[in-house]
Amino acid sequence: MEFQTTDLCDANEGKVHAVAPMFRSFGGRPRFAGQVRTLKVFEDNALVRATLETPGEGKVLVVDAGGSLRCAMLGDQLALLGVKNGWAGVIMYGCIRDSGPIAGMDIGVFALATHPMKSVKKGAGDLDIPVTFGGVTFTPGQWLYADEDGVIVSDAPLL
Template structure:
């Protein structure tokens, strides 16, 4: 499956469904939040490491390809390494998004862009442009090690990092989970109780008696 097909499938899903297939998915620290809500971010990681200086981030922006996600490990920088001009250029180049484990600025202007930008916080002072650090190396972002080329999928629920192999296993299961949940919601919209579609009482009884059990939906 080529990556265009993968993106099309992910666009129809959400991070919650993907994570329901594997509780050990790599999830980036939820303190790293989207500046714009309602946008999905899907792409391959183009990684950057820097500290209070964004010259290397600019180099990565120059070198990144359409569909890439810039993943920036600021090593606990205080100063902003991404702002309005940088984000606008990334959108012009049709990058899939930017994720900063650190600060951005010009947040109000970035919020108007169609390309998602995630960061830990806003900070009005920018970094310097006097040091060269590293690009396209493994980085730490929100407590997760991200390698160049890793697939990142995010929405308002959070950001997950997966390999192509992990995604190949998760996609069909996530698609089925989302289909079933949509079916259940239709029943609920017709005033059917959620509990009538679950083995809830049976499961609670089993848990109270220390028996193995799984909470399951009874409708297909």
Template sequence: MKNVVVTGPPRADPATASALGEFGVATVHEAQGRTGYLGPDLRPAWSGARIGGTAVTALCWPGDNLMIHVAVEQCQEGDVLVVATNSPSTDGLFGELFATALARRGVRGVVLGTGVRDVAELREMGFPAWSTAVSAQGTVKATAGAVNVPITLGGQTIHPGDVVVADDDGVVCVPRDDATAVLAASRARAEKEERNRTAFRAGELGLDVYGMRDRLAGFGIEYVTYEEFAKGDR
């Protein structure tokens, strides 16, 4: 990878990104065919945050946050900073001072394939952060990386300008060109879930709501009485 900073990459529509954030990770993940999920290792520094924004990407060396400093300048309102390292690292590359600078620029949060620190301060200031570790281990600023290039987190490739949705369930990425279609699919899924929720509140069972009852025999499932089971007939 060249040591480059790519300026002005195209971004998904900010309103679309915000709307996807409102639906949340699970719904968006399902709506785009169960793709784009960055895996269970990315966890929020504090619970309750939910965001949707456009990705600014940074590729750093382990234990070195030089390129996060470089990336801050490329961030604008509605963005989410997404950071990867070129080999595994749990060091605390990001903390409250970075969050202060990003919040001033209107950035909605940060996703780190490495460590975060100053968790109490991040929670107090309400700045959302997802990471693979929490670590007080400090960093250096010594090695060049890249900004706004494709990076990989959790087996998923994130391009600058893609939509990043994050909440208590983790993080999911929506390709920039798919954002409008995934938003429509998310809306349809949410409406379907609301219909199902209404049915469950009325006492209906998932076996019937999801049309599974008539398929049980095909799975080899039998209903037997207790007496039949106790006698060993089944």
């Protein structure tokens, strides 16, 4: 996929929202885009697994994990589920683990940091609701574009 978020911002001034610069790229795809699906969870990644087990159809899973730096919400097994099920990427407002293996996978993964501890698995959380972090509200069905310069969101496709 060929695009630059900088060019998309310039060409669509007033139509895109840029997320505050807080993420690091960990996946094998440093540039990815797709329609948004959302999760709101906290230190419990059971719904992350359940969602990545479904057909991704080139979408991006945006996870509001509360910005927690106390455990990982995505590891290599879940990232591999995302690859196998056709997800373009994951934006994790929290931590991941297994960053080495994830770097070799054909999926975009942006997260705040890495953490070796796993999360609990109780299944608490909400799917496909608006979530807000980094100065942007992410709504299911919006379009997300991520690359080396950052993450932007629009209500309509830009490519």
